[in-house]
Amino acid sequence: MADLITDPNLPDPDGFYAELIRSFEAQGDDAAIRAFSARLILLLANHVGDRAVLSRALAEAARNPAHARG
């Protein structure tokens, strides 16, 4: 079973980030953005295809350093 990859694994990080932001900004209002996020997450989850990895990713995303320290 694969572990959640948290080391750099993305080629061209700056280019990817720019495309990500552009795609979100093209969505219009908040409702459209939320729906777009949901579709994107589901697509990527299916691509990952590993239940354990997805659970780990959900747990990691739930951590919030800003709140952790009050």
Add this chain to the structure above:
Amino acid sequence: MIQDRYSLAFRLYPYARSADQDATDPVRHPVVIMGGGPVGVALALDLGLQGIPVVVLDDHEGIGQGSRAICFSKRTLEICDRYGAAGPMLDKGIAWTLGKVFHDDRKVFEFNLLPEDGHRFPAFINLQQPWFEKFLIDRVRQAQAEGAPIALRGRNRVDAVAPRDDHVLLDITTPEGPYRIAADWLIGCDGASSPLRGMLGLGFVGEVFKDSFLIADIRMKADFPTERWFWFEPWFKSGASTLLHRQPDDIWRVDFQIGWDVDRAEELKEDNIRRRLDAMLGDGVGYDIVWSSIYTFQCRRMERFRHGRVLFAGDAAHQVSPFGARGANSGLQDVDNLGWKLGMVIRGRAPEALLDSYHEERAHGADENILHSTRATDFITPKTPISHVFRNAVLDLAERHAFARPLVNSGRLSVPCSYDGLSLTGVDGLGGPDRTRPGSPCPDAPLGDGFLLPRLGGDFVILAIDAEAPETMTQDGVTARRLAVSAAQDPSGALAARYLGAAPGAVYLIRPDQHVVARWAQYDETALRAALRRACAKE
């Protein structure tokens, strides 16, 4: 009369009457440079050291007060070293390699700029721009004494130009009235608001960033380390982002992002600047404000850098945000690129088409710089709520996870671009390391008890590494000289790793600006001659 538009840090070229002002017909010069900023003066050095007569016209009598640029890159130092000006820069400048990124009250991560040995110069030095410029002018004075045909004319303002087929007429105003000269080639190095662009009706379009930044250079005795500290949304709330960076002479650059709709006069009052600084530094830290200003910026470039006999370089040709230190550094790369080409065209050793490659290569460099600087700016100053959410998510994740760190962008610091795939670049017959593929700027490496780059100098060079090659090769009046070296001259192995990879030997053809033209596994006369022709725009 000529009014100063800014006050001077160093008055280095006071107005002096030139013989041209008494001539009945306009005196003609091979090269006139409009603007004596870092780019104009460096270009004068490049050409003057080649023995090409050059006149620099600047409307002031010296270097402006106030440090705009503070970070000068390794490549800039390598170029200045070729001009014999890097020594004092390195002596006075402060080398730094460590950067730290903070979000609110937390350190997100730190990065090391050049975790690689075997380079003569550090990745960056911090030096106040006026000192950088002063060291260039000191070198001009020395070169003049040794016979370099460089003239620096202070208080000579260019007010009008008339381009002709094979020259340009310039109308110049001085404290003693106007005069006129002619230039075979006119180089516009007159800065971001280039009057020359205006005189020729040339556009300068691009993206305006709706944010302002308040800079305070402060003198204080503090024991912050020599590192670049960048805060996103700092807890002390002095700006939406804040940068702290050390300069020589106990001076620190503090840069606060303060928003678009600000009352400049109000923000620049000393009390208000101190309010921000005190919140950041804490009570009881004593400092003097040496210089302050508010800047906004745009990312833009001219559509073409060459217009017949007029060429543009530096901020006049392209402008970027300061994040990434790409302004003066890319201007020096323009100079590095233009100097040898103009020299060869003036000497009749290459066709004028070589100057079109200046536009091709440096516009490519400018596009790359604009892209990086735009992305950094978008990250630092998110424009929409969703981009702000993503930006902070990246920062949150980067604290714990290495994967998010390459996404954090507080300015990708300037590195020179490759001319891979452009007109002058030749073949890769070696298939060696990627960083030295044709088009790339040569990385430095240890060589004997010195370094490689100073040995390349400013000519065409056949770099033969554990390979045969003739001592010189001349093709259509252009000579390349051989530099024969062995990987054994660098016990650290860096030379082999950077230039050979798995190959036992290699032959590189290298341009005067130390970019690779082409490379092969061994000497091939026909291929080398073709590459040399190509690099001079003769193919």
